[in-house]
């Protein structure tokens with residue numbers, strides 16, 4: 566049986582049931598259906614554990630959210646967005662962690678996610694110092710394709726960074742952590758830059774007190790609080806820079822100083838940064854989001870970015886079937 570997005574249990578739990586009748590209901594999971602193992606991630610209201618399904622033996626990453634922290638820290642909206650975004654992406658074959666099911670008990674909410682065995686992209690960048698050009702090119706291409714699919718569904722991530730980009734068992738990229746995502750009309754996302762005037766009170770205060778990740782936050786999110794897919798392209802530019810140089814372009818001792826550097830576009834390329842990569846990053850890290858490479862692209866592809874000379878030699882059609890180049 567095909568697992569359905571975040572409603573039923575992972576498929577094996579009902580595999581031996583008779584042919585589904587109209588009254589067929591999937592069995593609801595509980596924490597007792599899993600053996601919880603090591604901690605693999607945490608955030609301000611959640612913890613992620615590696616867990617084994619006792620029925621199938623399959624491994625999952627289970628995100629456990631404490632209800633009292635969600636309420637105290639006013640993160641209810643984040644939970645809903647994460648679930649909605651992951652449900653929308655469930656049938657997209659590559660590029661995203663999958664949400665198989667959710668359940669709750671008195672104190673906690675549980676998200677059963679696909680386990681990305683090879684962890685965070687950040688760990689790999691830090692382990693090797695910086696990526697060889699062919700490796701950076703490959704992962705930049707995988708990331709761009711994932712952004713195309715996500716934006717085509719009307720989802721802006723708004724907190725893309727190497728910690729939120731995971732690598733699966735085949736070293737393919739999977740974007741995670743959609744708690745701060747914005748869900749928009751898929752048609753409108755290409756043209757709309759929605760600003761704070763149209764927002765609910767809740768949304769306004771979230772934006773005004775925006776504490777995403779300073780190194781990757783776009784100037785328009787800091788300045789004008791506009792929602793545009795180009796903010797994800799800005800983060801994409803920062804990540805390409807980081808894969809090649811080892812560090813993000815905007816960094817300073819405090820968050821405030823980092824924000825100032827972003828707003829002043831105060832960054833430099835280290836010596837030896839390849840010319841094509843420099844040109845691509847310069848065309849993406851542009852203050853005016855409407856002038857950013859890709860922001861004007863029509864259709865579901867970022868053709869202007871795909872066609873940049875940095876990506877020469879990339880086989881776009883087979884990217885996710887290829888074995889990625891080794892990170893060393």
Ligand code: ADE
Pocket residue numbers: 605606613626662678679680681682684731741
């Ligand atoms: N950390 C957070 N989510 C994860 C996932 N799905 N797989 C591996 N590590 C994670």
